[in-house]
Amino acid sequence: YYRWEQWLFKRLYEKGLIYKRLGTVNWDPVDETVLANEQVIDGRGWRSGALVEKREIPMYYMKITAYADELLASLDDLPDWPEQVRTMQKNWIGRSEGVEISFPYDEASIGKTGTLKVFTTRADTLMGATYVAVAAEHPLAEQAAANDPALAAFIEECKRGGVSEADMATMEKMGMATPLSVRHPLTDELLPVWVANYVLMGYGEGAVMAVPAHDERDFAFAHKYGLPVKMVVGSDRYADVAAPWQDAYAEHGTLVNSDKYDGLDFQGAVDAIAADLEAKQLGNKRVQYRLRDWGISRQRYWGCPIPMIRCDSCGDVPVPDEDLPVVLPENVEITGRGSPLAKMPEFYECACPSCGKPARRETDTMDTFVESSWYFLRYACPDADAMVDERANYWALVDQYIGGIEHAILHLLYSRFFTRAMRDCGLVDVSEPFTRLLTQGMVVADTYYREDEAGRKQWFNPAEVAVERDDKGRVTSARAPDGAAVVIGGTEKMSKSKNNGVDPQALIDRYGADTARFFIIFAAPPDQQLEWSDSGVEGAFRFLRRVWNFGHAYATQHRAQLAGGAPELPAALADVRREIHLNLKQANFDFARHQFNTVASATMKMLNALEKAPQGDAAAHAAVASEGFSILLRVLAPITPHLAHTLWTECGFAGKLLDAAWPEPDENALRQDEIELMVQVNGKLRGSIQVAADADQDTIEGIALASEAAQKFMDGKPPRKVVVVKGRLVNIVV
RNA sequence: GCCGGGGUGGUGAAACUGGUAAACACAGCAGACUUAAAAUCUGCCGGCGCAAGCCUUACGGGUUCAAGUCCCGUCCUCGGCACCA
Numbered sequence: 122y123y124r125w126e127q128w129l130f131k132r133l134y135e136k137g138l139i140y141k142r143l144g145t146v147n148w149d150p151v152d153e154t155v156l157a158n159e160q161v162i163d164g165r166g167w168r169s170g171a172l173v174e175k176r177e178i179p180m181y182y183m184k185i186t187a188y189a190d191e192l193l194a195s196l197d198d199l200p201d202w203p204e205q206v207r208t209m210q211k212n213w214i215g216r217s218e219g220v221e222i223s224f225p226y227d228e229a230s231i232g233k234t235g236t237l238k239v240f241t242t243r244a245d246t247l248m249g250a251t252y253v254a255v256a257a258e259h260p261l262a263e264q265a266a267a268n269d270p271a272l273a274a275f276i277e278e279c280k281r282g283g284v285s286e287a288d289m290a291t292m293e294k295m296g297m298a299t300p301l302s303v304r305h306p307l308t309d310e311l312l313p314v315w316v317a318n319y320v321l322m323g324y325g326e327g328a329v330m331a332v333p334a335h336d337e338r339d340f341a342f343a344h345k346y347g348l349p350v351k352m353v354v355g356s357d358r359y360a361d362v363a364a365p366w367q368d369a370y371a372e373h374g375t376l377v378n379s380d381k382y383d384g385l386d387f388q389g390a391v392d393a394i395a396a397d398l399e400a401k402q403l404g405n406k407r408v409q410y411r412l413r414d415w416g417i418s419r420q421r422y423w424g425c426p427i428p429m430i431r432c433d434s435c436g437d438v439p440v441p442d443e444d445l446p447v448v449l450p451e452n453v454e455i456t457g458r459g460s461p462l463a464k465m466p467e468f469y470e471c472a473c474p475s476c477g478k479p480a481r482r483e484t485d486t487m488d489t490f491v492e493s494s495w496y497f498l499r500y501a502c503p504d505a506d507a508m509v510d511e512r513a514n515y516w517a518l519v520d521q522y523i524g525g526i527e528h529a530i531l532h533l534l535y536s537r538f539f540t541r542a543m544r545d546c547g548l549v550d551v552s553e554p555f556t557r558l559l560t561q562g563m564v565v566a567d568t569y570y571r572e573d574e575a576g577r578k579q580w581f582n583p584a585e586v587a588v589e590r591d592d593k594g595r596v597t598s599a600r601a602p603d604g605a606a607v608v609i610g611g612t613e614k615m616s617k618s619k620n621n622g623v624d625p626q627a628l629i630d631r632y633g634a635d636t637a638r639f640f641i642i643f644a645a646p647p648d649q650q651l652e653w654s655d656s657g658v659e660g661a662f663r664f665l666r667r668v669w670n671f672g673h674a675y676a677t678q679h680r681a682q683l684a685g686g687a688p689e690l691p692a693a694l695a696d697v698r699r700e701i702h703l704n705l706k707q708a709n710f711d712f713a714r715h716q717f718n719t720v721a722s723a724t725m726k727m728l729n730a731l732e733k734a735p736q737g738d739a740a741a742h743a744a745v746a747s748e749g750f751s752i753l754l755r756v757l758a759p760i761t762p763h764l765a766h767t768l769w770t771e772c773g774f775a776g777k778l779l780d781a782a783w784p785e786p787d788e789n790a791l792r793q794d795e796i797e798l799m800v801q802v803n804g805k806l807r808g809s810i811q812v813a814a815d816a817d818q819d820t821i822e823g824i825a826l827a828s829e830a831a832q833k834f835m836d837g838k839p840p841r842k843v844v845v846v847k848g849r850l851v852n853i854v855v
Numbered sequence: 856g857c858c859g860g861g862g863u864g865g866u867g868a869a870a871c872u873g874g875u876a877a878a879c880a881c882a883g884c885a886g887a888c889u890u891a892a893a894a895u896c897u898g899c900c901g902g903c904g905c906a907a908g909c910c911u912u913a914c915g916g917g918u919u920c921a922a923g924u925c926c927c928g929u930c931c932u933c934g935g936c937a938c939c940a
Contacts (some may be wrong), residue, residue, distance in 0.1 A: 146938070157938040209859050286936045330940075333892075374929035412937090419938065489940065526934055534937095593900085594883035595865040644867060650933090652867060656881055662881085663895095710871070719869070722879040729879090782902075799875045804921045808873060844920050849874050852921050 122499065123778045124446035125427035125508040127490060131439045136450045138184045141437060144416045145258075145284050145322065148176035153458050155420045161283035175280045177258065177322075180418035180485070181427060185538045186672050190554075191212055191412045192537055201557035203471055203648070206529045213530050222330065222404040223251060223611035224303035225375050231301045237261065237314075238326045244398075245390035247331040248379035249353035251343065253303055254296060254317035256327040260314045265299035272297055272316065279318040294319050306403040307394070317342065326408070333369065354381045367559055405531035411478040415535065417488045420460035422453055422487025427579060431474035432480040439480075441474050447482070460484055492537035493532055497522075497554055509543070509850040514550050516586045526648075529560065533611035559715075562650035568610035580620035581607055584655065605704075609612060612652060622655055635761035636662045642760050643721035664725060665764055670758070672768035675750055679743045680773060681810025688741045693734070695790075700730040702790040708756045709786070721760060727753045799850035800825050802834040810851070818845050825851035 133139040147156040150171035159507075160167045185192075193214045196207045222244065236599040237253060255262050257279035275297040282288060296317040303312055319338065320329055333343035333350040338370060343350055346685040354374040382390050398404025418427065428440040440447055450468050452459045457479045462468050462484035473480035498509045501516035517540075524532070533555075540554045569581040580602050588599045588609075601607045628637045640661035641815035645651045664743035708723040731749050736742045749776050758765040758778055769778035793814050798821065800808045808830025812821050822843050825831055831853055838855040845851050 155938075158936090160937045203857055212858050213936085215858095284938090287856075290936085293856095421938090443898075489936075490937095493940080526860075528935095528940085530935060531937065532940075551912095590865080590883065592884065593865055594881090595884090614865075646868090649861090649868090654867070654881065657867070660881055714871080716869095716871095718867090719879080725879055797875095799901080801874085804919095807877080814893060844874090846921090847875050848920090852875075852920050 122492070122496075125499070126425050126487070126495075127428040127440070127445050127447060128442065129495075129543070129546065129548075130487070131442070133183065133401065133542060134429075134439055135528040136546070138416075138542055138545075139181055140184065140275065141179055141181050142672065144180040144182070145175050145177055146180075147173045149173055153791075154282075158283060158288075161288070161689070162283070164282040164288075172281055175258075175282070175284055178418075178420075180416045181429075182414040183538070183542075185414055185415045185535075188409055188538055188541050189216065189412050191413075192534065195553060196536075197556075199553065199556075202555075203560055205557060206526075206533065206558060206560060209529045210534055213412065213534065217242050217409050217411070219407065220391065220404050220778055221326075221396065222247065222306060222398060222409045222749075223402075224306055224312065225403065226301070226303045230303060231261070231264075231314075232620055233609045235302050236403070237328055237332045239328050240325050241330055243332065243335065243411075243799040244334045244394045244404075245373075245376060245385075245387050246353055247305075247307065247330070247394050248376070248382060249332040250305065250312060251333060251349045251351055252313045252315055252331045254315045254320050254329050254342070255319065256320040256649050257322075258314055258322040259316075261301060261314055261486075262299065263289070265301050265316070266316070266531055269300070270784065272299060276316060276461055277556040279316065280406070284321075284514060289321065291318060292318065294338065294514050296342060296346060298346075305397055306378075306401065308490040313348075315348075317438065320709055324413070335369055335371055337369045337371060339435070351378065353377060355576055369393070404715070405782045415488075415490075415538075417491055418485040418490055420463070420484075421486055422449070422461040424449075424489060425491065425537070427483045427485050428473055429483040429489060430477065430480045431483065432478065434478060435473055435475040435480075437475055438475045438480070444474075448456055449486075450731075489735065490531060490535050491539075494535045495543065497536070498543065498549060501631055509548055513548070514784075516548060517551040518553055518556045521557045521559065523559045523561055525563070525721075526560040532544070532557070559647060561647050563614045563695045564651045564653060564850050565612050565614050565654035566623065568613050568621045569601070569607040569620045570610050570619075571601065571605070571607045580610075580618070580656050582620050582622075583653075584623070615653070627660065632658060632662045635764045636665055639665060639721060642717045644718065646718050664728070665761060667732070668728060668753070671728065671750065671766065672754075672772055675746055679746045679770045688738075688744050689733075690741050690745065694738070694741050697730050697734040698745050698749065698790050699747075701727050701752055702786040704730075705752050705784055706786040707789070711812050719758070720756065724757050725761075727756070752776065755784050758842075796848060798825070798848075800828055800830050801850055802831060803854055804852060805834075807831065807834045821845050821851060825853065 130139060137621055141347035146157065147161050148154075149156050149169050149171055151171035152166060155176075156166055156173060161173050163275070164173055166173055167173060193216055194210060196202075196211055199207060219240055219350045221238060221240050223238050225234075227234050237255070239253065241247075241798060241820035257276040257777050262272075262276055266276050275295075279295070282292060294317065297316045299314045299316060301314040303314060304310065305312055308651055311742060315331075320327065331339040331342065331348075333339045334352040335349060340350070342348070352370070353376055354370060354372075355377045376382045376390050379385075379390070382393055385393060395404060395406050426449055428445060428447050430438045430440060432438055450462075450465060453465065455461055469479055469482040469484050471482045472478065497519050498513040499505075502510045502512040503823045505512070536554045540550050541547065544552055560648055565588075567583045569583065569586045570578040571581070572578055585602050586599050586607060588596045591597050596609065599607050599609050599848070613619055613621060625637060636658065640658045641651060644654070644657055645660060662697075704723040704726045708720045711717065711719045711723070731746060731753070734745055734749075736762045750772065751769075754769050754772075754774070755767045755778065757768075769781070774781070795811050796812055796814050797807055797809050800810055809830060810824050812824055812829050816824075822845060825843070825845075826840065835855050836855060840853050842854040843851065
C-alpha cells in the first residue's frame with residue numbers, strides 16, 4: 122500500500138502538486154521533538170512541561186488550494202451529504218474576494234526599497250489604515266530587531282506557545298512598535314510598522330493592514346497601544362468622530378473622510394480603490410481562500426516514508442520508481458526524543474540518484490491522513506499491480522459512506538482532494554469519493570465508579586450495577602455486586618477505560634441479532650448519539666415476541682377464517698385498517714428521510730392496532746389481520762429480517778418476503794367521513810368538534826362558534842376573527 | 856475566539872410546511888391472573904391545584920390569530936479549528 126502511496130507522491134511532485142517550503146511547528150526544547158497540537162497544553166509540552174516554541178522547518182506540502190474552487194463548487198453535486206457537513210467544508214475553504222495591496226517602502230522609511238504585501242477583504246477602508254502589523258518571523262521584523270534588543274526579546278516571546286488556530290485566537294493580542302514605516306499606497310503618508318503576535322507568517326502574506334475604526338481586532342490593538350483611529354465608513358453610531366468609541370464599526374457603509382472616495386458604497390469604494398492601486402501597480406483584485414496547503418511531513422517513525430533524497434549538488438531528488446518502496450526499517454530505537462529515522466544513518470545515508478554523490482534520504486514520514494484518503498479506491502482492487510486498476514472505476518463512487526461527524530472536514534476534504542489528484546494523474550475517472558454520507562452518532566452508556574484512598578477510580582460495568590429508584594422512577598443510588606454503593610458517573614462514550622462497554626455478541630447470544638438491530642434502530646436516529654439501555658433491549662425483545670405470537674396466532678387461527686374477497690368492514694375494523702395504512706404512510710415517509718426510529722414506532726403502533734382489533738366478525742377480522750400483518754412484516758423486514766422472513770413463510774403469504782412488493786398505503790383506507798377539529802379561543806385550546814370531512818369553511822366556522830367550548834370561553838364577546846386550518850383546528854379570536 | 860450541531864417529562868425520544876407539546880417506548884406506581892414468583896394483561900404516569908383552571912419545550916425579548924418550530928440577544932453543551940486521526 123505505501124509503495125503506491127510513494128509512487129503517487131512522485132507523480133504529484135512532478136506535476137507541481139507537491140512542493141517543499143518552511144512550515145511552523147510546535148517545538149519542545151527539552152524533549153527536542155515536534156509536538157502535535159494536542160500535546161501542547163497551556164503553551165507547554167505535555168510530557169516535559171517545557172514552554173513550547175514555534176519553529177520553522179522545511180516540510181512537503183500538497184497543493185490542495187489548487188483545487189479550492191472545484192472542491193467548493195462540487196459541494197453542490199453532493200445532495201446526499203448532510204447539509205451541515207457541506208456548510209462546514211464551504212466555510213473551511215472560505216473563498217473571499219478582496220484586494221492585494223502593496224505598501225511601498227524606501228531608503229527614508231526602512232533603509233531599502235521594496236513593498237510590503239497584505240491581503241484585505243476591506244479595501245474600502247484603506248483610507249482608514251493607521252498602521253501595518255507583521256508576523257514575528259517576517260523579514261521586516263527581523264531587520265528591525267537586529268539593532269533593538271527589546272524588540273528582539275519581544276519577537277522571541279511571540280515565538281512562544283502553540284501554533285493551533287484555537288491558541289492563536291484566544292491568546293492575548295500583543296505587539297511592539299518598530300522604528301520602520303511603510304508608505305500608504307494612495308496618500309504616501311508614513312504608517313508605522315508593528316510586530317504583532319496574532320499575525321502568522323504561514324497565513325497569507327504574514328502581514329496585515331490595520332484599520333482600527335472598522336475591525337474589532339485592530340480596534341482592540343489600537344486601543345491598547347494608543348494608535349490612531351480614523352473613521353472612514355459612516356454610521357449614525359459614530360456621528361461624533363471625537364467621541365470615545367467602545368468598539369469598531371465593522372459593517373459596510375458609505376465612505377467618509379476618504380477624499381475622492383467619499384460617498385461611495387462598499388462595492389463602489391472597493392472598485393475605485395482597486396482601480397487606482399492597479400494604475401500605480403500597487404495592488405490588484407484577487408480571490409483568497411482560507412484553505413491552506415496540506416503539510417504532510419511528520420517527524421515520526423510510523424508512517425509512509427517520503428520518497429525523496431536531499432543532495433547538496435542536485436537539490437531534492439525523487440527516489441527512482443524501481444527503488445520503491447522506501448521501506449520503513451524495523452530495528453528502530455524509540456527514545457521519545459526527536460525523529461527515530463533521523464538517528465539511523467543506515468536508513469538515511471544513500472547515493473544521489475542523479476549524480477551518485479553521497480546524499481541524505483528524507484527522514485520525515487507522511488501524515489497518516491494520506492493513507493485514509495485513497496483506501497476506498499484501492500480496496501476495489503487489492504491485488505492490482507498498479508496503484509489502482511479499472512476496477513476502482515467500476516466500484517467508484519462509494520454508494521454509502523458512514524463515519525463520525527468529527528471527520529466532517531479534514532478526512533472528507535482530503536479524500537475529495539485526493540480523488541481529484543488521482544483523477545488528474547489518469548488513475549480514475551471520478552472526481553468525488555462518496556455519493557451518500559451518513560454521520561453517525563456515538564454509542565454512550567452509563568458509568569459507575571468507586572474511588573480508593575489514593576483517589577484512583579475503579580469503574581463498574583453497567584451490567585453488574587444495580588440501581589435504586591424513587592417512586593417516580595428517578596435513579597437515586599447504585600450498588601456494585603459486593604453490595605456497596607458506587608458513584609453514578611453520568612453517560613459517556615463507551616470505552617475500556619470507563620468500563621461501560623457492551624459486547625454485542627453477548628446480546629446476540631441472548632436475544633438474537635434481530636432484537637439488537639431493532640433496539641439500535643428504535644433508540645435514536647442514526648446521526649444522534651445512541652444511549653445504551655439494557656431494559657430498552659428487553660423492551661425490543663418483548664415487542665418482537667409479541668409480533669411472533671401474533672404471527673403464530675394468525676397462522677393457526679385467523680387465517681382459517683380468511684374467506685377471500687373484500688368483506689364489508691364494521692366501523693371498528695375500518696378504524697384498525699385506517700390505523701395500519703396511516704402508520705404505513707408514516708413509515709414510508711420516515712424511511713425516505715432516513716428517520717428509522719419512527720419507522721420502528723410505526724410498526725409498534727401497527728401491532729397495537731392489530732392486537733386490539735375486535736374479533737366478533739371473524740371473516741372481516743381475518744381480512745384486516747391478514748392485510749395488516751403482511752404490511753407489518755414487510756415494513757419490519759429491513760430492520761428484523763430473520764423474524765420477518767420466517768413469519769412471512771409460516772403465515773403462508775405468497776412467495777418469499779424478499780420478492781414481495783413494498784407496501785403502499787391505500788388512500789381509501791385513510792378516508793374518513795367525520796374528522797375532529799380542535800377549537801381554540803384566542804390561541805388557547807378549549808375543546809374539539811366533529812365535522813364532516815368535506816365540510817366547507819363556513820360550516821366549520823358555524824359549528825365551532827356554536828360549540829360548548831367556544832361559547833364558554835368567548836364570554837359573550839363577538840368573534841373578531843376566525844381562523845380555520847383545514848383538517849386541524851379553528852381559532853376564534855375575540 | 857471562529858465554524859457546525861444540540862438543549863423538550865424520571866429516561867430514550869416524537870411533533871413533516873408555524874396549527875392538539877410529550878406519539879412510540881423504557882423506568883415507575885396501582886391492579887388482574889398466580890399458593891407464590893416469573894411471564895403476560897389492564898389502568899395511571901410533565902408541574903401546581905380539591906376543583907374550575909393555570910403553568911410548561913435552557914434563559915430573556917420579539918413577530919404572529921397561533922411559536923418546540925421563525926427573528927434578535929444570552930447561557931450551557933458536543934464536534935472541528937489544519938501535527939489526535
